[in-house]
Amino acid sequence: MPRTPVSTPDAPAAIGPYSQAVRAGDTVYFSGQIPLDPVSGEIVAGDITVQARRAFDNLKAVAQAAGGSLDCIVRVGLYVTDLGEFAQVNAVMAEYFEAPFPARSTIEVPALPKGARFEVDAVMVLG
Template identity: 75%
Template sequence: MSRDPISTERAPAAIGPYSQAVRAGQTVYLSGQIPLDPATGELVTGDISTQTRRVFENLKAVCEAAGGSLDGVVRVGIYVMDLSDFAQVNAVMAEYFQAPYPARSTIQVAGLPKGARVEVDAVLVTG
């Protein structure tokens, strides 16, 4: 099976040796997105809701570059610096998804790249 990289200028460029996403058949594995502004490559300022919206906008752009949309996302992994942000992250996620919701895990971590407070990765099925 081939592995085809997916990339778009509408989401931040990778900051390491990885692709924004990789397609394997009809499944697209989206790398974790942190709240970077794709135009500047800088972390957005603001509260956890602002950062989470930027993350989902970045993921949305990668899904669209893969020929899909957030509606095709079947799994989401959320990494937060502080689980007390859980309710606000949930509220923002509800702006981008509707039932039936993707499967999900939420994990508190000790650190994220560039001092971000949230990172999200996803699995998209297209076709």
């Protein structure tokens, strides 16, 4: 099955040897999105809610570039550097997704690229 990279200037460019997302058939696999401003390439200033919103906005932009929307996402992986901020992350996610919600895992990690406090990856099914 051919793999097609997905790219958009409305989300940050990859900071390593990877694609923003890759489409294989009707499934799109997203790389992790951290709260980078797509224009400056810098982490947005602010608390976990500001960072989560920026990361979800980046995810949304890549989903649209792939021909879908957040409604087509079937799974998300959330990575936080402090599980004590779990409630704030849940509240932000509820701003972006409606029932039926995607499947999800949330994992506390010791560090994220560029000092981010939040990262999200996803799988989307089109069609």
